[in-house]
Amino acid sequence: MKTVGILGTGRMGVRLAEAFAKAGARVLLGSRDPRRAERIVEGLNVPGITPASYQQAAQADLVLPAMFLRDGMIETLQPYRTHLAGKIVIDISNPFNADYTDFILPWDTSGAEELQRHFPEWRIVGAFKNVWWEVFDAPTFDGTVTDVFVVGDDNAAKQDFLTIVQPMPFRFVDAGRLANARVIERMTLLSGELGQRYGYFPRMNYRFVGEPWTPGSADRYSHLITPAMGGGPR
Numbered sequence: 001m002k003t004v005g006i007l008g009t010g011r012m013g014v015r016l017a018e019a020f021a022k023a024g025a026r027v028l029l030g031s032r033d034p035r036r037a038e039r040i041v042e043g044l045n046v047p048g049i050t051p052a053s054y055q056q057a058a059q060a061d062l063v064l065p066a067m068f069l070r071d072g073m074i075e076t077l078q079p080y081r082t083h084l085a086g087k088i089v090i091d092i093s094n095p096f097n098a099d100y101t102d103f104i105l106p107w108d109t110s111g112a113e114e115l116q117r118h119f120p121e122w123r124i125v126g127a128f129k130n131v132w133w134e135v136f137d138a139p140t141f142d143g144t145v146t147d148v149f150v151v152g153d154d155n156a157a158k159q160d161f162l163t164i165v166q167p168m169p170f171r172f173v174d175a176g177r178l179a180n181a182r183v184i185e186r187m188t189l190l191s192g193e194l195g196q197r198y199g200y201f202p203r204m205n206y207r208f209v210g211e212p213w214t215p216g217s218a219d220r221y222s223h224l225i226t227p228a229m230g231g232g233p234r
């Protein structure tokens with residue numbers, strides 16, 4: 001059985017502790033104040049979660065920092081740099097500013113890439129970035145299971161992560177390379193804005209839809225668009 005160490009006992013840390021424990025992992029829920037972790041674990045009353053310090057949580061097989069970049073996440077994680085080398089680190093960060101109106105990072109990077117840049121020896125898998133905290137208790141909307149977009153450049157790490165989270169009540173979508181976190185994180189910025197506009201916030205999520213398609217089948221435009229008209233490879 002794998003252990004998952006969570007650093008931070010805020011909205012996401014607590015929900016993810018419960019989600020990983022219910023998926024069958026052993027969870028170390030770490031706080032800067034281990035007494036806070038004790039109180040939360042007692043209140044959750046979910047088997048498989050142990051209160052911890054950050055130091056203790058960082059001993060787990062997989063480590064998940066559940067804190068904000070704007071609150072000094074990179075600096076807080078520095079002491080664990082060598083300890084986490086070669087380990088899977090699950091990055092859930094969205095680089096929100098203090099009033100959640102925008103990001104503190106420019107468009108050509110992401111929280112996931114910044115973490116990887118500072119800690120190149122960590123095996124970073126980006127996940128849960130698109131899932132707002134109030135979605136964890138009921139991730140299904142009108143019977144539709146919603147998505148968690150998963151990004152990473154280390155395919156073996158991504159596969160190990162996908163095996164562990166498989167029992168969770170989400171559909172996990174391989175969303176490609178780590179740099180795609182730029183898009184996923186900004187999709188969260190957008191869903192937050194849309195959720196507020198339409199009165200859903202914070203109960204909304206994404207589901208990517210599609211169906212198998214064969215080129216040329218039932219394409220009612222194919223006789224109209226010839227290569228001479230600028231068709232070509234599609």
Ligand SMILES: NC(=O)c1ccc[n+]([C@@H]2O[C@H](COP(=O)([O-])OP(=O)(O)OC[C@H]3O[C@@H](n4cnc5c(N)ncnc54)[C@H](OP(=O)(O)O)[C@@H]3O)[C@@H](O)[C@H]2O)c1
Pocket residue numbers: 007008009010011012013030031032033036065066067068069071072076092093094095096128129130131132133134202
């Ligand atoms: N909220 C969401 O819906 C959501 C969705 C997707 C991704 N995320 C990402 O998940 C991460 C955590 O978000 P959250 O909403 O769970 O945050 P939160 O409720 O504010 O909790 C953050 C936790 O970080 C820890 N922490 C460590 N250093 C801190 C500092 N200097 N100041 C304040 N807290 C500090 C604290 O835990 P201890 O006191 O126990 O150490 C705190 O409870 C962020 O990167 C966010 O972008 C959030």
